[in-house]
Amino acid sequence: xxxxxxxxxxxxxxxxxxxxxxxxxxxxxxxxxxxxxxxxxxxxxxxxxxxxxxxxxxxxxxxxxxxxxxxxxxxxxxxxxxxxxxxxxxxxxxxxxxxxxxxxxxxxxxxxxxxxxxxxxxxxxxxxxxxxxxxxxxxxxxxxxxxxxxxxxxxxxxxxxxxxxxxxxxxxxxxxxxxxxxxxxxxxxxxxxxxxxxxxxxxxxxxxxxxxxxxxxxxxxxxxxxxxxxxxxxxxxxxxxxxxxxxxxxxxxxxxxxxxxxxxxxxxxxxxxxxxxxxxxxxxxxxxxxxxxxxxxxxxxxxxxxxxxxxxxxxxxxxxxxxxxxxxxxxxxxxxxxxxxxxxxxxxxxxxxxxxxxxxxxxxxxxxxxxxxxxxxxxxxxxxxxxxxxxxxxxxxxxxxxxxxxxxxxxxxxxxxxxxxxxxxxxxxxxxxxxxxxxxxxxxxxxxxxxxxxxxxxxxxxxxxxxxxxxxxxxxxxxxxxxxxxxxxxxxxxxxxxxxxxxxxxxxxxxxxxxxxxxxxxxxxxxxxxxxxxxxxxxxxxxxxxxxxxxxxxxxxxxxxxxxxxxxxxxxxxxxxxxxxxxxxxxxxxxxxxxxxxxxxxxxxxxxxxxxxxxxxxxxxxxxxxxxxxxxxxxxxxxxxxxxxxxxxxxxxxxxxxxxxxxxxxxxxxxxxxxxxxxxxxxxxxxxxxxxxxxxxxxxxxxxxxxxxxxxxxxxxxxxxxxxxxxxxxxxxxxxxxxxxxxxxxxxxxxxxxxxxxxxxx
Numbered sequence: 001x002x003x004x005x006x007x008x009x010x011x012x013x014x015x016x017x018x019x020x021x022x023x024x025x026x027x028x029x030x031x032x033x034x035x036x037x038x039x040x041x042x043x044x045x046x047x048x049x050x051x052x053x054x055x056x057x058x059x060x061x062x063x064x065x066x067x068x069x070x071x072x073x074x075x076x077x078x079x080x081x082x083x084x085x086x087x088x089x090x091x092x093x094x095x096x097x098x099x100x101x102x103x104x105x106x107x108x109x110x111x112x113x114x115x116x117x118x119x120x121x122x123x124x125x126x127x128x129x130x131x132x133x134x135x136x137x138x139x140x141x142x143x144x145x146x147x148x149x150x151x152x153x154x155x156x157x158x159x160x161x162x163x164x165x166x167x168x169x170x171x172x173x174x175x176x177x178x179x180x181x182x183x184x185x186x187x188x189x190x191x192x193x194x195x196x197x198x199x200x201x202x203x204x205x206x207x208x209x210x211x212x213x214x215x216x217x218x219x220x221x222x223x224x225x226x227x228x229x230x231x232x233x234x235x236x237x238x239x240x241x242x243x244x245x246x247x248x249x250x251x252x253x254x255x256x257x258x259x260x261x262x263x264x265x266x267x268x269x270x271x272x273x274x275x276x277x278x279x280x281x282x283x284x285x286x287x288x289x290x291x292x293x294x295x296x297x298x299x300x301x302x303x304x305x306x307x308x309x310x311x312x313x314x315x316x317x318x319x320x321x322x323x324x325x326x327x328x329x330x331x332x333x334x335x336x337x338x339x340x341x342x343x344x345x346x347x348x349x350x351x352x353x354x355x356x357x358x359x360x361x362x363x364x365x366x367x368x369x370x371x372x373x374x375x376x377x378x379x380x381x382x383x384x385x386x387x388x389x390x391x392x393x394x395x396x397x398x399x400x401x402x403x404x405x406x407x408x409x410x411x412x413x414x415x416x417x418x419x420x421x422x423x424x425x426x427x428x429x430x431x432x433x434x435x436x437x438x439x440x441x442x443x444x445x446x447x448x449x450x451x452x453x454x455x456x457x458x459x460x461x462x463x464x465x466x467x468x469x470x471x472x473x474x475x476x477x478x479x480x481x482x483x484x485x486x487x488x489x490x491x492x493x494x495x496x497x498x499x500x501x502x503x504x505x506x507x508x509x510x511x512x513x514x515x516x517x518x519x520x521x522x523x524x525x526x527x528x529x530x531x532x533x534x535x536x537x538x539x540x541x542x543x544x545x546x547x548x549x550x551x552x553x554x555x556x557x558x559x560x561x562x563x564x565x566x567x568x569x570x571x572x573x574x575x576x577x578x579x580x581x582x583x584x585x586x587x588x589x590x591x592x593x594x595x596x597x598x599x600x601x602x603x604x605x606x607x608x609x610x611x612x613x614x615x616x617x618x619x620x621x622x623x624x625x626x627x628x629x630x631x632x633x634x635x636x637x638x639x640x641x642x643x644x645x646x647x648x649x650x651x652x653x654x655x656x657x658x659x660x661x662x663x664x665x666x667x668x669x670x671x672x673x674x675x676x677x678x679x680x681x682x683x684x685x686x687x688x689x690x691x692x693x694x695x696x697x698x699x700x701x702x703x704x705x706x707x708x709x710x711x712x713x714x715x716x717x718x719x720x721x722x723x724x725x726x727x728x729x730x731x732x733x734x735x736x737x738x739x740x741x742x743x744x745x746x747x748x749x750x751x752x753x754x755x756x757x758x759x760x761x762x
Contacts, residue, residue: 001141002077011077015135017117020067022107024145027054027063035171061149069144070114074137082141085114089146114140336383339376340411347414354422357436358429370435373419374442377412381446384410388453416443416453423462427484430493437463437497444504448545451508455555460505464564467498471569474560496583499574503587506565506594508543510554513598518553539597539635541590565595568605575613579624589631598637606632607646614657619667626675629654633686644689648696655696662703670707670729673700677736687739700736708733 001014027033036052043049055063068087073080083098085105094105105113116139346353356369390409395402408414419439426433440459444451465472469483487493510518517537538544538554547553557565564570571588578585596603610632613625633643648655654672662669680687690697708729 001073001139013073013075013077013080013137015116015137015139017115018139019111019115020140020143022067022110024065024067025063026065027060030063031171032057035175038175062147062151064148065145066148067143068146069142070110070140071142071144072114072138073141074139076137085110112136113138116140336379339379342376343380343411343415347411347418350418350422353418354425357439358422358426358433360432363432366432366435370438373415373439377415377443378446380410380412381450384412385447385449388413388449389456413453416457420457420459420462423466427466427486430486431491434494434497437501441497441501441504444501448508448543451505451543452545452555454501455505455508455557455561458558458560460502460509460557460561460564463498463502464561464567464570467495467502468564468567468569468573471567471573473563473567492577492580494581495577496581496587499577499584499587502564503590504543506591507541508545508555509557509561511595511597511599514538514542514554515556517598536636539594539637541594541597571606571609575609575624575628578628579621585624585627589628592628593631593635596632596639596643597635598639600639600642603639603643604646607643610647611652611654611657614654614672615652617668619665619671622668622672623675626672626679630679630683634683640685641689644686648689648693655693658697659699666707670704673704673736674732677732677739680739681735691740694740701740704733704736 002011003014004011028037032052033054036054039049039051043051054060068089070085071082072085073082075081083096085094085096087094094107096103096105116136119134119136356365357373358366360366360369387409391406392409393404394407396405408417419436422436426436429436440454440463444454461474465474469486472483475481475483514537538552542554544552544554571592574584574588574591578588592606596606610625610629614622617625629647633640633647635643647653650656654676658669658672661672676690680690708726
């Protein structure tokens with residue numbers, strides 16, 4: 001079905017029609033069948049050649065096969081899909097197996113679904129079937145035939161390699177002799193009379209043969225013929241149906257290597273587990289069973305409790321894991337020992353955590369397991385959050401010797417360390433790692449103690465390095481470090497939980513400006529006038545904690561963490577991904593507002609990113625940049641006025657971009673104006689700032705009036721323009737007049753099409 005087109009140098013699929021029967025007789029294609037057909041051709045010119053009948057070596061049922069399966073390919077060589085049609089041997093009913101869909105299949109549709117060729121008119125998507133030349137890209141790729149009657153191994157005599165070689169040579173010699181006989185018969189026809197005369201003479205010369213010896217020879221020939229007839233009758237006798245396992249030529253278990261057999265067995269077990277243990281009906285059954293089971297509440301937390309007192313995990317460890325803990329969020333709150341056992345059990349089995357949180361193919365398992373972990377964290381929080389960073393020495397038996405080992409005090413810490421170690425494995429499962437990072441995000445949202453633990457575990461460095469990939473600042477010091485490619489062109493990875501976690505941790509840490517301002521704590525306590533003029537100590541986005549002195553404070557970033565924040569690609573990549581993710585946009589805004597607080601250098605970087613992004617955007621994507629700008633200018637500090645001046649100053653600026661695009665990119669200009677007006681409506685500081693620069697955008701009045709009342713220039717635009725859109729534009733224009741402080745009388749002086757003159761560079 002596939003071949004290389006030597007002209008285009010690319011592989012192409014052959015969609016030509018190819019029919020195949022449901023019943024197949026393979027006798028004409030066997031060695032005996034081919035020899036019989038060859039003799040039949042030679043007998044047409046030489047009647048003396050005897051043509052043997054078919055089915056002489058084996059009975060007729062031996063060669064009969066029936067169709068039991070078809071593997072179908074649909075699509076092209078670049079993109080396609082495989083599925084199967086399989087016949088049930090007991091019920092003779094056909095079914096279609098297409099991924100997780102199994103449905104009946106009518107064998108009458110075999111022609112349309114498997115033969116390929118041209119599409120029938122009723123299957124065509126063309127509006128005129130007379131012009132239809134569409135090919136049917138659904139065609140059979142692999143055919144599976146099965147012998148109608150199974151024969152035991154005793155029916156086929158065991159033959160050695162030498163016997164097969166000897167028989168093949170005899171067959172070749174006999175075939176050559178027959179061909180030579182035909183040639184001699186054609187070329188020496190006149191010699192037949194002489195040969196007949198010589199034969200009569202020889203017969204007369206043999207009259208003296210001993211009659212007794214002749215009688216013995218005739219009896220011997222008769223005995224051989226009887227034996228051959230008996231063997232042919234036994235061979236033609238129909239064999240009984242036997243078990244298919246009895247006709248196996250080899251003992252599979254005896255010849256397959258043990259490691260290969262063990263691998264296949266484990267693959268089958270894994271497949272069964274993923275399909276059955278994680279079956280929704282199975283889990284629903286367990287859930288309903290445990291809902292009615294009595295469960296006494298146990299909300300006490302004993303520091304020296306033996307978690308091994310819980311039932312040990314045996315062969316049904318995964319079933320017990322789900323049945324013990326995955327009952328309901330309400331009930332797990334009342335069983336603190338079960339929560340401790342659960343984390344103790346999982347922290348010692350990172351492979352099991354990886355299977356349930358990264359490798360599982362069922363989204364229900366991924367989401368449910370991550371929610372379960374978060375809920376257990378919350379259940380243990382009142383008892384363990386103050387001891388997250390504490391460790392203790394314990395004696396462990398390793399290799400028959402007792403050794404001291406430092407372990408974490410809390411079970412939450414042990415579980416988190418296991419999850420942090422799995423971050424390096426996450427890129428391999430980028431299609432399913434979203435819920436894995438949800439656990440870190442939800443844990444960071446639980447409180448300042450949890451965020452402090454994650455910061456000190458260098459999670460900003462680890463997540464930032466994974467998020468940036470080859471753009472990470474740590475590639476310079478380690479050129480041999482390998483980064484796995486994450487995502488695909490048509491299916492980008494969902495990185496928003498990583499960004500959200502980074503946002504929570506970064507907003508919990510000091511910036512250079514807040515670190516300097518926190519050093520003036522003593523002066524702020526005195527309440528001097530100078531300290532009051534400095535404004536707030538931390539930005540509104542800061543996630544503060546109470547330090548040992550009872551004061552609000554932030555965490556201190558390590559030098560490695562600051563490298564992540566200082567990388568220009570860090571924010572630039574978030575801006576790109578924020579176009580399609582509201583979660584990423586909100587997290588990015590928090591990072592920008594937190595870090596630009598009283599920081600002139602970082603403020604200049606963000607101004608450049610916003611203006612450059614607006615210049616590269618279209619009418620739809622520009623809204624994302626304006627959303628970032630709204631949060632950026634809302635930061636209340638001494639640099640707020642400077643931010644607005646830089647964004648709305650001379651070229652480049654937001655106002656300049658709108659002015660340039662008002663003629664040839666009117667939709668872009670309209671969307672920018674509409675959103676800036678909405679910002680003015682929500683932010684009074686920004687509104688007063690814009691009114692001071694009224695002369696620079698006063699041309700909006702007449703331009704908006706003309707744009708709202710103008711008709712589409714082409715029929716294509718007229719088709720997309722609707723009465724609802726026109727009404728929405730007019731409603732916005734009325735809002736614009738209210739925000740600016742104008743009324744309809746002030747705009748009557750503008751004639752349609754009249755706008756202030758300005759230079760255009762687009």
